[in-house]
Amino acid sequence: MFYKCQKCKKVWQYPIEKCPECFSALEKIKSEKVKVIGVSRVTIPTMFHPKIPYFVLVLEDEKGNKWVWKSVEEYRIGEELKIETTTESNTVAVWRIKYDVLEGIEKVVELFDGIDVRQDFKILILPTLVLPRHPHFAENTSPQFLESLIKYLMGRGVRLENIKVAGQSFDETPIEAAAQKSQLLKVCQNYRILPLDLAKTDFIKKGEGDFSFEISEEVFKADLIANLPILKIGKASASENILKFLKKENYLGLKYLHSEEQIIENLNKVLPRYFTLAEAQSIQKTDQFVAHLNLIFGSFNPLNLDRIFAEVTMTRELPEYLKRVKIDDIPIVGRKIKEVQYEVEKY
Numbered sequence: 001m002f003y004k005c006q007k008c009k010k011v012w013q014y015p016i017e018k019c020p021e022c023f024s025a026l027e028k029i030k031s032e033k034v035k036v037i038g039v040s041r042v043t044i045p046t047m048f049h050p051k052i053p054y055f056v057l058v059l060e061d062e063k064g065n066k067w068v069w070k071s072v073e074e075y076r077i078g079e080e081l082k083i084e085t086t087t088e089s090n091t092v093a094v095w096r097i098k099y100d101v102l103e104g105i106e107k108v109v110e111l112f113d114g115i116d117v118r119q120d121f122k123i124l125i126l127p128t129l130v131l132p133r134h135p136h137f138a139e140n141t142s143p144q145f146l147e148s149l150i151k152y153l154m155g156r157g158v159r160l161e162n163i164k165v166a167g168q169s170f171d172e173t174p175i176e177a178a179a180q181k182s183q184l185l186k187v188c189q190n191y192r193i194l195p196l197d198l199a200k201t202d203f204i205k206k207g208e209g210d211f212s213f214e215i216s217e218e219v220f221k222a223d224l225i226a227n228l229p230i231l232k233i234g235k236a237s238a239s240e241n242i243l244k245f246l247k248k249e250n251y252l253g254l255k256y257l258h259s260e261e262q263i264i265e266n267l268n269k270v271l272p273r274y275f276t277l278a279e280a281q282s283i284q285k286t287d288q289f290v291a292h293l294n295l296i297f298g299s300f301n302p303l304n305l306d307r308i309f310a311e312v313t314m315t316r317e318l319p320e321y322l323k324r325v326k327i328d329d330i331p332i333v334g335r336k337i338k339e340v341q342y343e344v345e346k347y
Contacts, residue, residue, distance in 0.1 A: 001103045002029040002065050011065060014099035031061035034082075036075045047347055051338045057081070072338045084333055085113045089273075089300040091331040092308045096340060097281060097294045101148040108277065108298035109152075111333045115275060117224060119157040122164075124222035125149065128229045128241055129167035132181035138284040140182040141230045145279040147187045149228065160191055166218060168198040168244045170251060175199070203247045206270040211254065211263070213270055214247040225274035227302060231309050232284045233291075233344060234317050238276045238302035238309075239264050245271065261321035264303075276302045280309060283344070286317070291344045304330045314343040 003012045003026040005019035012019075012026065019026060038058030045052050049070070057069045059081060075081065086093075093111040097104040109115050127141035135142045146165065153163060165188050169175040175197050179185040188195045196218065203214040219225065229241040243251055243263065254263050280295040295312070299305040307325040310318050 001100065002031070002063075003027070004029050013067065015103075029063065029065070031063070031065065033062045034059050034080065036077055036079050036081060037066070039075060039077060041074075048342050050342050054339070070339050072336050083111070085111050086331065086333050087113050088331055090304055091299060091333055092301070092305050093298040094308065094312070094332060094334045094337070094340060095296050095298075096335055097296055101144055101281070101296075102151050104296040105148055105152045105277065108296055108334070112275075112298065112300075115224075117153065117156040117158060119159065120162070121158055121223040122162045122221060123153060123158060123224050123226065124218055125163065125165045125226045125228055126241060126244060127165065127167065127184060128237065129175065129178050129182060129184060129244075131173060132177040134181060135183055136282075136290070137288070138230060138232075138282045138290045140178065140184065141228050141279055142281070143183040143187045145230070145281070146184055146228065147191075149226065149277065150187070150191055150193065160193055163191075163193050164196045164218065164222075165193055166196040166198050166216075166244075168248065170244070170248055198244060199248060203250075208266045208269045211258070211266040212250075213254075213267060214250040215245050215267075215270070216247075219245050220272060222272070225272060227274050227276040228279070229276065229302075230279045230283070231297070231306075233313055233315055234286050236264075236303070236306040236319050236322055238278050238297075238299075238305045242267065242271065242274070242302065259321075261319070264321075273300065275300055276305055278305055278309070283313070285345055291347070293340075293344070295340055308332065308337070311337055312341050313345075314341060315345065 005024050007024040008022045036057050037060045040056045041053055043053045055071045055074055057071055059069050060066045093108045095104050095107050129140050131139050133139040167175050198216045201216045201218050204217050206213045206215055229237045231237045276299050278297040280293045282290050282292050285291055297305050307322055311327055
């Protein structure tokens with residue numbers, strides 16, 4: 001994505017509100033056809049690029065804009081670089097955020113051949129919201145990530161009054177405190193979006209085998225559900241976030257009788273189809289320090305997404321049910337694992 005000034009015609013690679021030369025508004029420019037104009041083979045590993053060899057490509061689009069690209073596949077000068085898309089629900093999309101989170105969200109949705117979003121759709125967004133912590137602790141979904149999704153939906157024509165941002169507390173911490181400290185409440189207020197405490201909604205009973213679930217009725221009213229977790233090392237963050245759709249007492253009772261893996265597996269059988277858009281810009285390590293990945297993941301299968309994230313971050317200690325997910329069986333689009341992989345816990 002590039003940004004062009006309509007007055008002086010200068011082009012920028014990063015999003016700025018106005019051209020610093022003539023103060024005019026910038027127009028987004030998408031690259032449609034990309035070819036390779038330079039190739040360099042790298043054989044020396046570094047902290048953020050441990051897997052060698054890899055190739056650094058110099059790319060040029062049809063408008064003459066140039067940038068660099070890391071690839072594990074070798075290309076020849078003059079070849080066209082194409083990114084495959086998918087319609088397969090079990091696929092995981094991986095993309096690196098360069099400067100603009102909104103661009104990353106747009107690209108992940110494009111990798112799924114575009115997800116149906118209409119103007120009259122009712123949208124339910126479920127961010128990670130667990131503790132009253134400032135965004136830099138990477139405990140909750142960041143306000144920047146939530147705001148970027150809202151901007152994306154607005155760009156698709158969705159009316160703000162049809163968007164709800166939901167959450168629920170499963171402990172003694174009031175959800176209002178977490179929403180305020182995390183700054184997610186401020187984002188909702190800025191866009192006049194309804195923040196929703198799922199604990200105060202009505203619940204519908206759904207059964208699956210030996211499991212009896214009480215799920216917020218808001219889930220079944222929505223035309224599109226966006227699971228919006230922030231990923232954390234050693235956790236199945238995307239899979240676990242959907243548990244917040246359950247009534248608190250129902251979840252605590254199920255947890256007493258069953259493993260979390262069983263609850264998640266059976267809950268997914270009764271939930272409507274939902275899309276997980278996972279934040280991995282700044283992620284929390286097991287020691288609660290924050291590492292910077294600048295990645296975004298997307299999938300209709302949150303378990304596959306969690307497994308790919310664990311592979312990207314080279315995490316050794318995983319929940320048992322994640323270990324059983326075979327990495328070779330998961331289709332991936334966007335960036336290859338080796339292109340973005342490094343051992344986060346080591347540094």
